[in-house]
Amino acid sequence: MAERTLRGARLGGQSFEDERGIEFAARQQVGYRCKQGHDFEVTMSVEADVPAVWECPRCGAEALSTAGILPEEKVEKPARTHWDMLLERRSEKELEDILKERLELLRGGEIGPAHLHRANKKKRVS
Numbered sequence: 001m002a003e004r005t006l007r008g009a010r011l012g013g014q015s016f017e018d019e020r021g022i023e024f025a026a027r028q029q030v031g032y033r034c035k036q037g038h039d040f041e042v043t044m045s046v047e048a049d050v051p052a053v054w055e056c057p058r059c060g061a062e063a064l065s066t067a068g069i070l071p072e073e074k075v076e077k078p079a080r081t082h083w084d085m086l087l088e089r090r091s092e093k094e095l096e097d098i099l100k101e102r103l104e105l106l107r108g109g110e111i112g113p114a115h116l117h118r119a120n121k122k123k124r125v126s
Helices: 082-089 092-107 114-125
Strands: 027-034 039-045 053-055 062-065
Antiparallel strands (some): 027 062, 053 062
């Protein structure tokens, strides 16, 4: 069994491949600068779409390309509130009518928390 072991190979994956005859892809250096003033370069393929923003390896802040590539502005939808969604289903006139109806029921003691109605019954009896 000792005869079959590989000698000199370490854990961690040392490659035994040779780089002779291999043609590497064309590369480019892309420069970036963060708000802290850190300058750095990233090696990328010539065919790659160069991003306008890259994370700074020193401070983690957002760094912009020094080549003048601007980030795309994302079109954001305005936040829809509960009121906006309610107005999609009902008109303001309908909502006013429903509110009046519910307030009459609440004041009449037909709906709502029980502790509010007990207090109203005592006041009415007096």
